[in-house]
Amino acid sequence: MSICQQTHHQVLDIPAGRLKMDIVSPRWQKAKVVILMGxxxxxxxxxxxxxATQFPAEIINSDKMQVFKGLEITTNKISEEERFGIPHHLLGEVNPNADFTAKDFCSMASLAIESVSTRGLLPIVVGGSNSYIEALVDDDDYRFRSKYECCFLWVDASMSVLNDFLCKRVDEMVSKGMVDEVRKIFDPYADYSKGIRRSIGVPELDKYLRDEAFSNGENCDRLILEAIREVKNNNCKLARRQLEKIRRLKNVKGWNIHRIDATKVFQKRGNMEAEEAWGSLWPDPAAPLLESFFLVLQQPLQE
Structure with missing residues (x-):
């Protein structure tokens, strides 16, 4: 089970009770947006x-594959049960065959963020597609930055530990039915350069799905093992590319990104100590920028 699919435990040490953010007024203040990267x-x-369970918030997905309808297992979408009733925008909303671009994402995400913030809620943008996030935040006209104050949080882990986790996660996805899920959308004439078929797990299974009806059991076993191995390798490669982009945003473009090291959670995965490690991830209160960003959001709900 992935970290994001474990039983929910609160991280922030915030007084209990419904909170409300005054992110619309006073008028001279920018609206607040949290952007989770990793x-x-x-x-x-x-x-x-x-x-989202600490603040009145709604979540805007920025994963370029999870925006499409379908392939819930293959794209590792958070399930309805795991959302705890928190509204999620741009999650499974787009036609799976659409050529959805960064420009399309910026247009839809901007509308969602404006809708959430004007209702006095906190927009939380979350996903691994950093090119989408960069296009949204650093738009040509500087509109986003002039309108919103961003808090960038980067959930990170040691690459060696993360690689091991990603390989095990693929095995879990296969056991949940990933191959059957991909088989349902298989088309020998499909275009793997656009839509949901770009998702890791779909092109890799192409050869197996083409040959399974004509292969004997031994050959089928070989083909599926090769495909799963390729899925694992491509997930690890994706993680490295994503980390490179985040480091570029932080070190080259100067984004004020707060890193949260989750390595201990992965190392203790599978026992109760993992929950304790997760609970200790929250950055030290000595980080004044981060602390002040969230403290201004804590105001009693007005009846």
């Missing part, structure tokens, strides 16, 4: 739920 599998969805 490589695939690091626990972004879980942290988004931890925040």
């Amino acid at each position: 490589a695939t599998g690091t626990g972004k969805s879980r942290l988004s739920m931890d925040l």
Whole structure:
């Protein structure tokens, strides 16, 4: 079970009770937006739920494959049960065959963020597609930055530990029915360059699905093992690319990104100590920028 799919536990030490954010007024203040970043599998969805159950919030997905309808297992979408009733935008909403671009994402995400913030709620943008996030935040006209104050949180983990986790996660996805899920959309004439068929797990299974009806059992076993091995390798490669992009945003473009090291959670995965490790992830209160960002959101709900 992935970190973001474990039982929810609160992270923030915030007084209990319904909170309300004054993110619309006073008028001279910018609206607040939290942007959660990180490589695939690091626990972004879980942290988004931890925040969304502390603040009145709604979540905007920025994963370029999870925007499409279908392939819930293959794209590792957070399930309805795991959302705890928190509204999620741009999650499974787009036609799976659409050529959905960064420009399309910016348009839809901007509308969702404006809708959430104007209702006095906290927009939480979460996903691993950093090119989408960069296009949204650093738009040509500087509109986003002029309108919103962003808090960037980066959930990170040691690459060696993360690689091991990602490989085990693929095995779990296979056991949940990933191959059958991909088989349902298989088309020998499909275009793997657009839509949901770009998802890791779909192109890799192409050769197996083409040949399974004409192969003997031994050959089928070989083909499926090769496909699963390729899925694992491509997930690890994706994680490295995502980390490179985050480091570029932080070190080259100067984004003020707060790193949260989740390595201990992965190392203790599978026992109760993992929950304790997750609970200790929240950055030290000595980080004044981060602390002040969230403190201004804590105001009693007005009846």
